[in-house]
Amino acid sequence: MTIDIHSVRADFPILDQQVYGRPLAYLDNAATTQKPQCVIDAITNYYTRDNANVHRGVHALSERATAAYEGARKKIADFFNAKSVREVVFTRGTTEAINLVAHSWGGVNVRHGDEVLITHMEHHSNIVPWQMLCDHVGATLKVLPINEKGELIMEALDEMLSGRTKLVGVVQMSNALGTINPVAEIIERAHAVGAKVLVDGAQAAAHIAVDVQALDCDFYVTSAHKMYGPTGIGVLLAKEGLLDAMPPYQGGGDMIRMVTFEKTEFNDLPYKFEAGTPNISGAIGFGAAIDYISEIGFDAIHAREKELLAYATSQAEAFKGLRLIGTAKEKACVLSFVLEGVHPHDLGTILDREGVAIRAGHHCAMPVMQFFKVPATARASFSIYNSEAEVDALFTALKKAQEIFG
Numbered sequence: 001m002t003i004d005i006h007s008v009r010a011d012f013p014i015l016d017q018q019v020y021g022r023p024l025a026y027l028d029n030a031a032t033t034q035k036p037q038c039v040i041d042a043i044t045n046y047y048t049r050d051n052a053n054v055h056r057g058v059h060a061l062s063e064r065a066t067a068a069y070e071g072a073r074k075k076i077a078d079f080f081n082a083k084s085v086r087e088v089v090f091t092r093g094t095t096e097a098i099n100l101v102a103h104s105w106g107g108v109n110v111r112h113g114d115e116v117l118i119t120h121m122e123h124h125s126n127i128v129p130w131q132m133l134c135d136h137v138g139a140t141l142k143v144l145p146i147n148e149k150g151e152l153i154m155e156a157l158d159e160m161l162s163g164r165t166k167l168v169g170v171v172q173m174s175n176a177l178g179t180i181n182p183v184a185e186i187i188e189r190a191h192a193v194g195a196k197v198l199v200d201g202a203q204a205a206a207h208i209a210v211d212v213q214a215l216d217c218d219f220y221v222t223s224a225h226k227m228y229g230p231t232g233i234g235v236l237l238a239k240e241g242l243l244d245a246m247p248p249y250q251g252g253g254d255m256i257r258m259v260t261f262e263k264t265e266f267n268d269l270p271y272k273f274e275a276g277t278p279n280i281s282g283a284i285g286f287g288a289a290i291d292y293i294s295e296i297g298f299d300a301i302h303a304r305e306k307e308l309l310a311y312a313t314s315q316a317e318a319f320k321g322l323r324l325i326g327t328a329k330e331k332a333c334v335l336s337f338v339l340e341g342v343h344p345h346d347l348g349t350i351l352d353r354e355g356v357a358i359r360a361g362h363h364c365a366m367p368v369m370q371f372f373k374v375p376a377t378a379r380a381s382f383s384i385y386n387s388e389a390e391v392d393a394l395f396t397a398l399k400k401a402q403e404i405f406g
């Protein structure tokens, strides 16, 4: 199956607009993707017809809201091949999911003298919570190094893993480099020393088919807004046995079965980790986004995105003065670069005036910038709705920026 770019673009109403009199070329998909009409409709329909609180109502609207909310959970369980809906915890996003694991699981399982191993290409959200945990309990944070291409140095993994390693945190696809990491291999090696593994799928989940059972990862986290879904909702997928043994992350309504002033009995999974009124419309929109991706299918997504990345990469390689940051053999959809003589932020501003939306900065991955000795990069990131014409617009705008800065 192939992607019909015209019909896919027609699914995203926001793409059909001009910015500063130029057609919008939205190339900031690693920050957040645009939303198809079906996702917008699912949220609108919920607020138009079904809005009510979930789980505790006895009326028709509450029943419909609960069915839609729990239906979304089932879609997510099936999409990632979780064993059951009990393994699917809604969170605000990847960041909250990692913080949940670091606080709840880490608080009980990581002790003085233990080690947490992450990699040099993690997003800040998969660095800082572990750093805070390690500081708090007196554990050590270790970092698997990367090479000049922006790949993990896998040869170093075995010597960094030991019986002291309690958890390995690894990004499946780097937002700053585009690198796709061999997470299955990392999980296998980490399990061999008894460590648990958290996979950060914030970038990967829209581009790669993920089967959490086949991967055998202990924790998988992602955000809906990078998968054509709404902001403010994401998911923690975790093995039931681990979730069962973990203490709640937050206390409040919905996460309890029985409360007295002396004692509280916590609710079943996954509700034990969902205190308070959840993001109901967000979950429903997330479910619609999952349907949308499933309808297109990962074979078609993968083929199209590979084609587009190859097209953009060949232009980048031929572009004088452009240095690509991140040239891993296995990579997807991200073109991070610096242009000689032009600061990435100036580049971003000039490109914006040409209708080309990219990201400029450290991409919440400062250690990656430190490794490559750059203050920031410009980053174009592609999605299923991007066209070759938009890639051309990027390079035409880059040429213009180069001319302006002499």
Ligand SMILES: Cc1ncc(COP(=O)(O)O)c(C=O)c1O
Pocket (backbone or CB within 6 Å): 030, 031, 092, 093, 094, 095, 096, 123, 125, 126, 171, 173, 174, 175, 200, 202, 203, 223, 364
């Ligand atoms: C690799 C990676 N991890 C984590 C995050 C954090 O995601 P969120 O801000 O949706 O919680 C991002 C967001 O850019 C990311 O790219």
